[in-house]
Amino acid sequence: MAVVGDLALMGTKIKLTDKFEKRVFGVPLSSSTRFSFSHVKNLDVRKLRTAVRAVMQVEKIQSSGELKEGSLGFDVVSERELKENGFLGLRKTKLVCTIGPACSSIDELEKLAIAGMNVARLNMCHNSREWHQDVIRKIKKLNQEKGYCVSVMIDTEGNQIQVDHGSSSSVKAEEDSIWYFTTEKFEGSRPFTIQANYEGFSEGVNSGDEIVIDGGMATFEVIEKVGNGLRCKCTDPGLLLPRAKLSFWRDGKLLGRDYDLPTLSTKDWSDIVFGISEDIDFIAVSFVKDAEPITHLRDYLSTTSSKAIKVLAKIESLESLRRLEEIVEASDGIMIARGDLGVEIPLEQIPSVQKDITYVCRQLNKPVIVASQLLESMVEYPTPTRAEVADVSEVVRQYADALMLSGESAIGSYGMKALSVLRTTSTRMEQSCREESRQTLLHQRKLGASLPDQIAEQICHCAVEMADNLGVDAIFVYTRHGKMASLLSRNRPNPPIFAFTNDNSTQMALNLQWGVTPLLTDLSDDMEGNVKKTVELIKAKGMIKKDDAILVVSDIIPISTARTIFQSIQVMTIT
Ligand SMILES: Nc1ncnc2c1ncn2[C@@H]1O[C@H](COP(=O)(O)OP(=O)(O)O)[C@@H](O)[C@H]1O
Ligand SMILES: C=C(OP(=O)(O)O)C(=O)O
Ligand SMILES: [K+]
Ligand SMILES: [Mg+2]
The missing domain is CATH 2.40.33.10 (PK beta-barrel domain-like)
Known part of the structure; x- marks a missing residue:
């Protein structure tokens, strides 16, 4: 490696020598970086030092895989799906896979990533800390080195009788x-x-x-x-x-039984500390009885973790159903854990309970995962039963955010096939929902108490109505914490939502949100500039073409003019 890029500040292309580096910077640069120096006239050492540092920063980000220059942080799978299926054919329902011995090698993990796994779930009930650590690191490596965007979730063991x-x-x-x-x-x-x-x-x-x-x-x-x-x-x-x-x-x-055991055991806390140190994205809390442990964990995370780890509550007991709304409100998302729920309530109640929970999550704008036994027969057999496919379709029809595989991927012989059944079944049902315009039936409760929150909600609501009525090809949203993206997703639009964010944890969290393709990019205060840049980059990739229409929603709070919030909708046609 020799060239330190094109230093615009100097107005001339330069290369730096090893000797020069020591003299100018005083600190050794990376051992793999060799510099040679030529063509520089009237050298201004101070300017040069600043410029080279800026370039080195870009190189550091590039080599950590966070932001590839000109690549817009597009993950390879969405990019491929978009090229193959076009905007409208982009899958909206997200896919979660439980990782177990059948899929823990780097090759198997990569196959799942290629097949559309958005989130990898590690069930802390099973296996050793070292095993989980090894899996998490493999996933991070795949993300960084091969351009996938797979988030990591740990699922606590909990106190279970x-x-x-x-x-x-x-x-x-x-x-x-x-x-x-x-x-x-x-x-x-x-x-x-x-x-x-x-x-x-x-x-x-x-x-x-x-x-x-x-x-x-x-x-x-x-x-x-x-x-x-x-x-x-x-x-x-x-x-x-x-x-x-x-x-x-x-x-x-x-008999509803409250065993007086804490929802988060000592082991769960140590698993959580481990998860934070491994830079995970989601914690799913098992056997939640009320909002207290969720609030407690979120407070704990806000003081101990630099990144915004999302806390999901698993609904899998009678107690959690009794306090559903308070739990949904307190958490960042919900998992309907039908396995244990089916032990705690009569099986025939599961379908209606699932529908009710999904509805409450839509109302309160929290992502919801439907889990367990979706394709249970595929743990052993290479094809699902018709009833299982019908079950998956119904989940998609209810507009759940995500579907989850358990034993099918963790221990089954046909994990990849199961994932592909989820993918094709959801894509098909999403299409018929669009044809029926079912999303217009979604009734949305007003959420925001403050005026800016209400404005954001209304903007997103209107934006989706416009996008569907106009038949635009895609919705672009520029968001730092993901709120606008989730408010758009809540309205379940026909076109896909591309959420541009400069925050890696926002990108990883949005992976669970229906219809959102999160993209990491740098955002400036200049909205016009952001839009122009992202459109140009997507155009350069051949993803949008002339006459495509894009609806752009933004809410950027410029750092320079604190307190002013720009929230807007624009429709643009590509020329
Ligand atoms: N990390 C793991 N190591 C070994 N086996 C696992 C692991 N994760 C899941 N499994 C296996 O996959 C099955 C299904 O996973 P899951 O539904 O998460 O767990 P459970 O059956 O305990 O509710 C488990 O019963 C277990 O046999
Ligand atoms: C997802 C579930 O939880 P676990 O697999 O941890 O029992 C469930 O009970 O459905
Ligand atoms: K668990
Ligand atoms: Mg369970």
């Missing part, structure tokens, strides 16, 4: 067989004995109550309490998996 029969394979419970649920700790397995991981698991349980395992895999009736344990009879035979979950029922009604 589980039962285990001690053997590594599943065990059959026969009708009328008698079983003992105990909190006694022992190694290995004992016949007809199931260990519970929490002393207080049987508190408030009476004889005659029912224990339902894993949402209906098997059912037991409590015969009597023996100390902390329960002697039970199997009334509905079935399979007991290792690490099964259980719920208690009385007179056909679920």
